[in-house]
Amino acid sequence: MTIFHDEIEIEDFDYDEEDEMYYYPCPCGDRFQISKEELMAGEEVATCPSCSLVVKVIYDLEKFKAEYEEIVRDDTDKETVKV
Amino acid sequence: MLWSWGANSHGQLGLCYVNEQVEKPTKINIDFHGNKVKQIACGGGHTLLLDTEGKLYSCGWNNNLQTATEKEVNSFERTWRLSGIVFTNIACGWDFSCGVTDDNFLFVWGSNYYGQLGLPRNEFPDSIKPIRLQVNACEVSMGLRHTAIVNSKGEVWITGCGKHGQLGLGSDKLSSDRFVKVVITGKITHVACGQRHTVSWSSDEKALYVWGDNKHGQLLLQKDKYPKIFSPQKIDIDVRQNVKKLLSGWSNVLLWLEDGTLLAWGRNNYGQLATDQTVVAGQRINIKLPEGRHIKDVAIGSEHALCLATDNTIWAWGWNEHANTGINATQLHISKPTLVPFNIESNFTITQLYCGSAHNFIVIEEDS
Numbered sequence: 226m227t228i229f230h231d232e233i234e235i236e237d238f239d240y241d242e243e244d245e246m247y248y249y250p251c252p253c254g255d256r257f258q259i260s261k262e263e264l265m266a267g268e269e270v271a272t273c274p275s276c277s278l279v280v281k282v283i284y285d286l287e288k289f290k291a292e293y294e295e296i297v298r299d300d301t302d303k304e305t306v307k308v
Numbered sequence: 309m310l311w312s313w314g315a316n317s318h319g320q321l322g323l324c325y326v327n328e329q330v331e332k333p334t335k336i337n338i339d340f341h342g343n344k345v346k347q348i349a350c351g352g353g354h355t356l357l358l359d360t361e362g363k364l365y366s367c368g369w370n371n372n373l374q375t376a377t378e379k380e381v382n383s384f385e386r387t388w389r390l391s392g393i394v395f396t397n398i399a400c401g402w403d404f405s406c407g408v409t410d411d412n413f414l415f416v417w418g419s420n421y422y423g424q425l426g427l428p429r430n431e432f433p434d435s436i437k438p439i440r441l442q443v444n445a446c447e448v449s450m451g452l453r454h455t456a457i458v459n460s461k462g463e464v465w466i467t468g469c470g471k472h473g474q475l476g477l478g479s480d481k482l483s484s485d486r487f488v489k490v491v492i493t494g495k496i497t498h499v500a501c502g503q504r505h506t507v508s509w510s511s512d513e514k515a516l517y518v519w520g521d522n523k524h525g526q527l528l529l530q531k532d533k534y535p536k537i538f539s540p541q542k543i544d545i546d547v548r549q550n551v552k553k554l555l556s557g558w559s560n561v562l563l564w565l566e567d568g569t570l571l572a573w574g575r576n577n578y579g580q581l582a583t584d585q586t587v588v589a590g591q592r593i594n595i596k597l598p599e600g601r602h603i604k605d606v607a608i609g610s611e612h613a614l615c616l617a618t619d620n621t622i623w624a625w626g627w628n629e630h631a632n633t634g635i636n637a638t639q640l641h642i643s644k645p646t647l648v649p650f651n652i653e654s655n656f657t658i659t660q661l662y663c664g665s666a667h668n669f670i671v672i673e674e675d676s
Contacts, residue, residue, distance in 0.1 A: 239421070249404050252313045252558055253632075253665060254317055254318070254352045254369075254665040255315075277629060284676065
């Protein structure tokens with residue numbers, strides 16, 4: 226069984242739109258990270274590239290997927306308008 | 309002379325290189341224009357250094373301008389942006405920093421994403437260059453995403469993220485981007501911000517005032533009954549003497565008293581409380597150095613601590629994955645005060661020690 230250093234709500238992560246990654250500080254000085262893609266696939270373990278600690282991401286998968294798909298749909302609509 | 313060790317993923321050790329970790333105390337070859345080191349403050353991955361003339365130097369992670377330099381540097385460089393200002397005290401949060409000037413004003417810089425610099429978010433976005441606040445600050449502490457100051461009247465003023473109650477402004481005020489006064493009856497002398505909590509000490513009432521997250525008993529309250537506290541809670545821990553230092557790790561607290569007693573409480577999953585016994589919420593651990601050694605100074609990291617003894621030895625405990633403690637990195641946790649291997653010549657004395665998240669500094673001076 227994985228021992229989590231902590232359980233962190235998704236809204237407490239910092240989101241980087243450019244690399245589509247979610248970040249939360251790790252006590253080693255680096256950051257726990259998990260990609261949007263991983264979250265979409267139901268992954269809930271954010272890892273730190275510098276140490277062995279992991280945190281569990283608290284989020285609602287269905288809600289997360291729905292929000293993302295809505296954004297994609299919006300973007301698609303805009304594309305359509307442009308054309 | 310300055311030595312450092314521990315995590316170095318962003319050059320925060322000032323050793324002129326970046327790597328995952330430095331396992332043993334290592335000498336930094338630098339001369340601060342003939343001045344001595346007055347104080348060091350360490351954040352998540354950055355470091356500030358104040359010399360005896362009040363000049364500021366910095367190194368390490370600079371993704372949010374927390375080192376107040378143009379570029380990210382891995383050796384201590386003078387922060388020219390702040391030249392001409394005489395600082396008397398410095399502090400670092402995770403990715404933000406501050407300095408108190410000789411006329412008691414507060415300069416802040418770095419991340420203001422959560423309003424932790426006390427600057428309105430609509431005018432001051434995420435990463436801020438140094439700016440002077442009209443705030444009178446005597447004591448200052450910065451946590452993961454919040455900042456607390458104590459002014460000359462003994463009042464606590466606080467700003468930043470308060471989702472877990474760490475602002476102590478009540479359950480309907482869960483964030484602030486200006487310093488707001490925390491309602492406390494006692495006069496506060498010491499304040500310390502943790503990951504998601506705040507602890508403070510009132511010298512006239514000889515009592516603690518605590519607020520924020522209590523998931524690991526870091527507020528000395530029952531975890532199940534009080535998972536979070538949104539307003540300051542006064543706690544009498546039957547201490548009738550003055551406090552030398554009140555320090556907070558991410559989820560653990562150290563209280564060093566005038567008679568030399570060192571008390572610890574909160575999370576102990578990596579030996580942060582220097583004991584391998586099961587610790588219940590509300591329990592205070594009296595940390596003692598072996599063979600009756602006396603404590604000269606103490607510093608706390610995110611999940612580890614360092615202690616300087618009067619016989620010129622360094623003792624450490626807690627999380628050790630990055631050799632944070634300076635003790636053999638094959639031991640992931642150090643659950644009792646353990647000697648940090650370090651050879652020092654007989655005519656030199658260790659005078660200061662500091663911890664960041666997982667990195668450390670000691671200052672050594674030749675005996676005069």
